[in-house]
Amino acid sequence: MQVYISADIEGTCGIAHWSETERSSPEDYRPFQKQMTREVSAACQGALAAGADGILLKDAHDSARNLDPAALPEQVRLLRGWTGDPLAMMSGLDTGGFGAVLFTGYHAWASCPGNPLSHTLDPQAEEVLLNGVPASEFLINAYTAGYYGVPVAFLSGDEALCAFAWTLIPEMVTVPVNQGIGGGVLSIHPDAAVERIRAGAEEAVRRAARCRVPLPDRFDTQIRFRDHTRAYARSFYPGARLEDGRTVCFSSEDWYEVLRFYHFVLDSA
Numbered sequence: 001m002q003v004y005i006s007a008d009i010e011g012t013c014g015i016a017h018w019s020e021t022e023r024s025s026p027e028d029y030r031p032f033q034k035q036m037t038r039e040v041s042a043a044c045q046g047a048l049a050a051g052a053d054g055i056l057l058k059d060a061h062d063s064a065r066n067l068d069p070a071a072l073p074e075q076v077r078l079l080r081g082w083t084g085d086p087l088a089m090m091s092g093l094d095t096g097g098f099g100a101v102l103f104t105g106y107h108a109w110a111s112c113p114g115n116p117l118s119h120t121l122d123p124q125a126e127e128v129l130l131n132g133v134p135a136s137e138f139l140i141n142a143y144t145a146g147y148y149g150v151p152v153a154f155l156s157g158d159e160a161l162c163a164f165a166w167t168l169i170p171e172m173v174t175v176p177v178n179q180g181i182g183g184g185v186l187s188i189h190p191d192a193a194v195e196r197i198r199a200g201a202e203e204a205v206r207r208a209a210r211c212r213v214p215l216p217d218r219f220d221t222q223i224r225f226r227d228h229t230r231a232y233a234r235s236f237y238p239g240a241r242l243e244d245g246r247t248v249c250f251s252s253e254d255w256y257e258v259l260r261f262y263h264f265v266l267d268s269a
Contacts, residue, residue: 001099001205001208002098003052004092004098004100004101004102004145004150005103006102006104008089008107009032009036010105012035012036012105013035013178014032014187015032015117016116016185017116017117020032021117023062023065033066033068035190036066037071037072038194039104040105041073042197043102043104043197043198044072046197046198046202046204047100047202047204047205048073048075049202050205052205054077055073055075056076056079057078057079059080060088065081067080079091086256089141090144093145098150101145103141103154103155106161107157107158107161108157108164111126112161113160116180116183116184118180120135120137121262121266124225125225126224126226128266131218131219132220136161138161138164140259142165146214151208151211153205153208154172155172156175156177156193159176163176168213169211169212171207171210175193175196219252220249221261222248222249224247225246231245234264239257
């Protein structure tokens with residue numbers, strides 16, 4: 001079995017401030033860059049222990065140049081940087097042959113109090129709804145996995161997101177490492193996070209066939225921006241419409257078209 005892993009940082013154990021996610025503040029960033037790599041490596045080790053033949057790993061945070069390749073198992077192929085295609089955090093999944101998707105370091109959706117760093121792709125988006133449900137990057141990327149017929153078997157990150165993930169895919173394995181409390185974070189020990197992620201990933205890959213993603217027949221999405229001028233500019237995407245000055249809406253029966261909409265409209269650039 002080939003396994004696909006998408007790795008973010010805002011759900012990494014103990015992380016509590018934006019400066020800890022940014023290469024531009026190296027003293028704050030480096031400890032969490034290291035912990036992100038440790039957690040991802042643990043997920044890879046668990047997947048390999050469960051019989052994975054190989055792993056495609058997408059570094060999916062910010063510059064997409066966070067993970068230390070030398071600290072990863074040799075069976076891992078690492079996709080760094082951004083290709084520029086609509087799959088974004090799931091780039092490469094469309095090459096086929098994957099039996100499971102794993103997510104590490106993922107965080108709650110925009111405006112969710114479960115993580116002080118909660119957001120959905122663009123920090124300027126105050127709220128993103130998908131078929132009436134607050135959309136996290138996990139939900140968006142899980143639907144992408146479902147679109148390509150790949151089960152979503154594992155998630156590590158904050159407690160609020162893990163609780164939601166279970167409602168979507170009850171058979172998947174989740175490892176909550178943080179609990180958001182206002183602007184703070186209550187976390188488990190980083191070493192405990194690494195061990196739980198390794199064990200959880202191993203269990204997840206073994207049971208991946210039971211973790212199919214329920215994909216809706218139609219997708220209606222609304223993005224509410226903090227700045228009305230940003231919403232106005234994004235509303236000119238083909239098929240999009242502007243509501244109440246700050247909300248851009250789009251609908252399609254094809255998930256890839258929604259991804260294309262997000263790629264050009266829900267973008268931090």
